[in-house]
Every structure is written in C-alpha cells, then in structure tokens.
Amino acid sequence: MATLRLQHKRILLIVSGGIAAYKSLELIRLLRKSGAWVTCVLTKGGAEFVTPLSLQALSETKVYTELFSLTDESEMGHIQLSRTADLIVVAPASADILAKMASGMASDLASTVLLATDKPVLVAPAMNVRMWEHPATQANTATLVSRGVAVVGPDEGPMACNEFGFGRLAEPPVIVAAIEALLLGKRPLAGRHVLVTSGPTHEPIDPVRYIANRSSGRQGHAIAGALAALGARVTLVSGPVEIPTPAGVDLRPVETAAEMLVACAAALPADVAVFAAAVADWRTELATLKLKKVPGGAPPELKLTTNPDILATISQGTPRPRLVVGFAAETNDLVANAQAKRARKGCDWIVANNVGEGSHVMGGLRNEVHLVTADGVETWPELAKTEVAARLAQRIAEALT
Numbered sequence: 506m507a508t509l510r511l512q513h514k515r516i517l518l519i520v521s522g523g524i525a526a527y528k529s530l531e532l533i534r535l536l537r538k539s540g541a542w543v544t545c546v547l548t549k550g551g552a553e554f555v556t557p558l559s560l561q562a563l564s565e566t567k568v569y570t571e572l573f574s575l576t577d578e579s580e581m582g583h584i585q586l587s588r589t590a591d592l593i594v595v596a597p598a599s600a601d602i603l604a605k606m607a608s609g610m611a612s613d614l615a616s617t618v619l620l621a622t623d624k625p626v627l628v629a630p631a632m633n634v635r636m637w638e639h640p641a642t643q644a645n646t647a648t649l650v651s652r653g654v655a656v657v658g659p660d661e662g663p664m665a666c667n668e669f670g671f672g673r674l675a676e677p678p679v680i681v682a683a684i685e686a687l688l689l690g691k692r693p694l695a696g697r698h699v700l701v702t703s704g705p706t707h708e709p710i711d712p713v714r715y716i717a718n719r720s721s722g723r724q725g726h727a728i729a730g731a732l733a734a735l736g737a738r739v740t741l742v743s744g745p746v747e748i749p750t751p752a753g754v755d756l757r758p759v760e761t762a763a764e765m766l767v768a769c770a771a772a773l774p775a776d777v778a779v780f781a782a783a784v785a786d787w788r789t790e791l792a793t794l795k796l797k798k799v800p801g802g803a804p805p806e807l808k809l810t811t812n813p814d815i816l817a818t819i820s821q822g823t824p825r826p827r828l829v830v831g832f833a834a835e836t837n838d839l840v841a842n843a844q845a846k847r848a849r850k851g852c853d854w855i856v857a858n859n860v861g862e863g864s865h866v867m868g869g870l871r872n873e874v875h876l877v878t879a880d881g882v883e884t885w886p887e888l889a890k891t892e893v894a895a896r897l898a899q900r901i902a903e904a905l906t
C-alpha cells in the first residue's frame with residue numbers, strides 16, 4: 506500500500522500552457538495516491554492542451570478556469586482559493602506565467618491567485634529551450650527565487666519542438682519529492698553550507714589553446730540543484746560549462762584547477778563538500794604569445810606540471826567539511842580503483858562511475874554509479890543524472906542528521 510505522506514495536505518495546482526500540460530494529469534494522480542487534496546486552476550493556455558474534465562476526473566473536485574467564475578456567491582473568492590491551500594504548485598509553469606508572477610500582474614485567475622496568496626509557491630518551468638535560456642526568463646526566475654519561490658527543473662532532453670536542451674518539465678515523481686520537501690518540512694539541509702565543484706577545467710597552453718576534457722558539468726550542477734532543493738546554501742565552483750546554473754545556487758565560475766582550488770578554499774567553511782569536477786591533472790606553462798608553426802620545424806613540446814589535487818587538499822586540510830564526497834571517473838577496475846582513491850585522498854565517500862568507451866557518461870544525461878563508503882559499496886541502477894543527484898542529496902541529508 507502506498508504511504509500517504511501527503512495525507513490531508515491541500516495543494517492548489519495551477520496548470521498553465523504548454524505541451525507538458527498533459528503531465529499534470531500524472532502529477533495529480535501521484536498526489537492523490539499520496540493522500541493530498543488537489544484543486545486545479547487551468548489557464549486559458551493550459552486549456553489548449555488538457556481539458557477541465559480530465560483534471561476534474563483525476564482531482565475529483567471542481568476545476569477553476571476563469572476569474573469571473575469566482576464571483577458567483579456559491580463559489581469561494583480568489584483570495585480564499587489562494588489561502589485555503591497549504592501549497593501552490595505551478596506545473597507546468599510557462600514563460601508567460603513566470604513573467605506575470607515576477608512583474609506582479611493579475612490579469613487572469615492564475616496570476617491573481619498567485620499575487621493574492623500568502624502560501625508557499627513551487628514552480629516547475631516547462632518551455633522551449635530558447636525561451637528558458639532567454640535573459641528575460643532567467644531574470645524572472647531569479648526574481649521569483651529571491652522572493653522565496655521554490656523551483657523544480659526544468660530538465661534537459663529532446664523537446665516536442667524538435668530541439669534539445671533545458672526546458673522539459675521535471676518528471677512528476679521529482680515534482681512530488683519537491684512538494685514533500687516543502688510541505689513536510691523536509692528541508693533537512695536548511696542552515697547548512699555545501700560546496701560543490703563541477704565541470705571541466707581549462708588549462709591554457711597559449712592565448713588561443715587549452716587542455717580540457719569532455720565533462721559537461723551536468724552531474725555536478727544537478728547535485729548542486731538537488732542540495733539547494735533540500736534547503737542547503739550551495740556554493741558551486743564550476744569550470745567552463747554550457748548549461749544553466751541551477752536556481753538558488755551561488756555560482757563561482759573558474760577556468761583552471763589552480764583557480765578552482767582558490768575558489769574552494771575561499772568558500773570554506775562548509776558542512777559538506779562534493780567534488781564532482783573533472784579537474785585536469787596537469788597544466789602546462791602558459792605561452793604569452795600564440796605558438797606558431799615553424800615551416801618544416803618540429804612541433805612544440807608541452808612540458809606538463811601536476812595540478813594541485815583539490816579533493817585531497819580540502820579532505821586533508823582545515824577547516825575540513827564534516828562530509829567530503831569525491832568522484833572517481835574510471836575506465837577499468839571501477840570499485841577497486843574508487844576504494845583506493847577514497848583512502849588515498851582522505852574523503853568519506855566516493856561516487857564511482859564508469860567513463861569507459863561506450864558508457865556515454867561524460868557529456869551524457871544518464872549515469873550508473875557505485876557509492877563507496879566506509880561501510881561498503883552500494884550499486885545504484887542506471888538513472889538520469891538528476892535522479893542520481895536527488896538520491897545523493899538525500900543520502901547526504903541523512904548522514905548529517
């Protein structure tokens with residue numbers, strides 16, 4: 506039998522426009538299964554994609570669509586509608602409704618309810634990748650976060666419009682987890698400071714060339730987002746990446762391993778540190794002028810110098826975070842190498858992943874990891890990187906309590 510974790514909780518679900526609106530049906534089903542009462546507000550845009558009848562059938566209650574329907578004596582007013590919920594969830598949240606919320610507009614029932622409410626609000630954005638990445642949408646989302654609105658997603662992947670990128674609605678179980686975190690006071694990392702490293706480092710050779718690796722920063726960024734969702738104050742020290750910074754995370758962009766170490770040391774003290782960056786092991790001396798080909802001459806020789814090991818330095822230094830988590834990117838003898846790395850670097854846990862040929866982990870969307878701790882080795886199934894992040898954040902929260 507399903508656990509009724511959200512029993513007696515009242516959720517006002519605002520369904521705005523977008524192809525992802527159909528996923529709100531699955532969200533309602535999961536929330537009802539968890540014991541919550543769900544009342545839906547469907548915007549005009551949302552009604553282009555799902556019908557009031559389908560929302561009503563799943564929520565088993567009246568669906569509100571228009572502001573004027575609330576002027577009826579027999580209905581509750583929009584103020585009351587916004588106040589009788591424990592939480593307001595906007596899923597999917599279109600670019601339009603995020604803009605309305607950020608600017609305080611009250612031009613339809615959904616925006617009026619959002620302006621009138623004094624309850625916590627969670628938004629799950631879903632839109633075309635260019636719309637999500639547009640500075641206007643990013644600024645609107647940042648404004649909402651600064652006002653205390655919680656954000657879940659969006660995820661990355663192929664989109665209905667044949668493009669690829671960030672903009673997909675977070676999966677309904679992930680939205681439910683975010684709702685539980687807000688409603689059940691499950692912000693177990695509130696008051697904790699977590700340092701996360703992510704992405705590759707770029708080690709310059711000359712003004713135009715550099716040494717790098719295939720890391721996209723997806724796993725590290727997802728971990729930073731998942732920890733923030735559990736209430737942590739997150740400092741994300743990241744090498745150059747092309748993915749957006751998760752909502753509510755303090756980004757410190759760096760290029761080289763040396764800069765990453767300085768930024769990490771400056772971010773201390775931290776309760777937890779997660780080192781997910783693919784730090785270049787070596788750097789070369791920087792040529793101040795572009796290296797030129799000498800016709801018929803020998804190619805230049807790069808003399809490599811070993812970079813500082815950031816994970817080992819922080820693990821063995823002071824102030825040491827209470828929990829230090831490293832990663833191990835291996836192509837062979839995964840677990841044995843990870844265990845040796847854990848001992849050598851002095852960290853508490855290692856998340857080991859196989860980056861061998863054919864694994865598609867580096868730069869990909871999914872990951873299959875082993876969690877190596879003092880107690881042994883846990884093998885997790887292959888999951889989306891966002892789900893690996895959510896699980897790891899949960900484990901970190903449990904370890905700290």
Ligand code: CTP
Binds near residue numbers: 782831834
């Ligand atoms: N790491 C680090 N600083 C470095 C190198 C690695 O902080 N200069 C961290 C990574 O962020 C990761 C862990 O150490 O958490 C292991 O990284 P990995 O590349 O798997 O191992 P290396 O130490 O580079 O060892 P090797 O390349 O020999 O496997």
